[in-house]
Amino acid sequence: MSTADHTLHIIGGGMAGSEAAWQAAQMGVNVVIHEMRPKVGTFAHKTGHLAEMVCSNSFRSDDDEQNAVGLLHWEMRAAGGLIMEMADRHALPAGGALAVDRDPFAASVTERLLAHPRITLDGDEITALPEDGTWIIATGPLTSGALAEAIAAETGQESLAFFDAIAPILYFDSIDMSKAWMQSRYDKGETEEERTAYLNCPMDRDQYEAFIDALLAAEKTEFKPGETAGYFDGCLPIEVMAERGRETLRHGPMKPVGLTNPHQPDIKAHAVVQLRRDNALGTLYNIVGFQTKMKYGAQTEVLRMIPGLEEARFARLGGIHRNTFINSPTLLDAQMRLRKRPNLRFAGQITGVEGYVESAAMGLLAGRMAAAEILGQPVEGPPQETAMGALIHHITGGAEAKTFQPMNVNFGLFPPLDGVRGGRRGRKERYKGYTDRAKAAWMDWLGQPLAAE
Known part of the structure; x- marks a missing residue:
């Protein structure tokens, strides 16, 4: 033909x-x-x-x-x-x-x-x-x-359908770098740029426990009548992970391993929130693994509890949508x-x-x-x-x-x-x-x- x-x-x-x-x-x-x-x-x-x-x-x-x-x-x-x-x-x-x-x-x-x-x-x-x-x-x-x-x-x-969530994106110049630092886990990467590809925000035990409490109590997006929340495991909202156990996030996107805080090198963080550059200019960062179904007002309150993000300004807040297949x-x-x-x-x-x-x-x-x-x-x-x-x-x-x-x-x-x-x-x-x-x-x-x- x-x-x-x-x-x-x-x-x-x-x-x-x-x-x-x-x-x-x-x-x-x-x-x-x-x-x-x-x-x-x-x-x-x-x-x-x-x-x-x-x-x-x-x-x-x-x-x-x-x-x-x-x-x-x-x-x-x-x-x-x-x-x-x-x-x-x-x-x-x-x-x-x-x-x-x-x-x-x-x-x-x-x-x-x-x-x-x-x-x-x-x-x-x-x-x-x-x-x-x-x-x-x-x-x-x-x-x-x-x-x-x-x-x-x-x-x-x-x-068929499940629900897919997206993570928030914030402005780099709103992050407090006196608390946060740049480091890839285990210093992975061949160049200095690659070894510092992630921005890290540490939490001690009390900060982590307070964050989990706020996360669980935050107002969430409600599903329409008849909809059931079948999530894809690779993209679970952080609230759903937290509901599975208080330590779940600390062994998932907030795991502290392979990282050393240069501001307090002798103190091991209880948990670490990581952010990754979202554009070439380095003006935007997304919060890694922080897909969320929290309502917008709740998101800003809860996420600003993270050390270094107290004054964070968001270019895009997280959200959830129906994924059809x-x-x-x-x-x-x-x-x-x-x-x-x-x-x-x-x-x-x-x-x-x-x-x-x-x-x-x-x-x-x-x-x-x-x-x-x-x-x-x-x-x-x-x-x-x-x-x-x-x-x-x-x-x-x-x-x-x-x-x-x-x-x-x-x-x-x-x-x-x-x-x-x-x-x-x-x-x-x-x-x-x-x-x-x-x-x-x-x-x-x-x-x-x-x-x-």
Whole structure:
């Protein structure tokens, strides 16, 4: 089939939709991105840019030998991924993690996509499932109400949902540096900038106990009648963690290990709140792991109890929203197509992967597979030994449909290794075995005749 005869349509210009568009266009397919913003806004988006991210730290670890998400980065880079290229270009110091300067990142992704001769942008909202043509639905956790209803009607079941929370962002110049200090945990990083990528606020036992009391007593966002709070464990509100036990936060985002307070080097902090730079200028910092459902007034009161943040000014307070996803194991085939309507593919968080990197990775696969189909070169999905193959296998059949919940990439999704001893002491060897095997399998898969000559 000639590429002139067939256009790929993508609903949603977030991480998944942007990557899908780039991959398909690079393969020689014409693409239309249907993105309703800025005509129709959402509470989480502030601009009309494509791939606008909610968190600067969304990419997490960049270790491609010992971490599954770092391996996912590697696979995306090897596939010429636009999202990873722009993330690397706009990276911020974050120790061993990959954090990005959000606004320049999104602006660069938008510029590159709109400059591509095979990509056009349509700003109208899509409210119904298209009957004809080849489409990818990559609308993410904030799918518009009308389209969500159309998806639910087509699949014959209510959309599944959990609640996702975002952390507050504050201005650096409002932090009291006579109490706070800059240090990455265990001084991790190769450069001084990386070793001081985090801002730390210490608490003694009394301060921690008072903070927990205030957190538990604070006024929270109430759910609508009939809604139940099914949270994703990787993004729990701090109040929910505190409700699980008074020491939970001290062993989670507020753990004090690997840090020495230069203001009081002989005194071990009972707990430490960490902040990470949120933009290249260093004027904004987000509170790491402090997703919250506290109401705005309560947030400012409680968070200003943290030593060093007594006079904090907030650029954005935290919040909570409903995150919609489909039951992919029952609805999608191995090509990420809706079984009842194979002209429709799904990609991104709506498929039940959790995390912006995972979302973009599923966009990469959907874009490549849709383009290959249009070009008359259909391919199988990547092997399960790869990070992307493990994810797509999980969401399209590997997960138990009755208990399906969003999942980050992790080595538990990979087939077991042969000849590598198990147990805790063999973890590094085991993880290195996973990544070595995955890289070889991924390059073999990429070597298939995917691109149009």
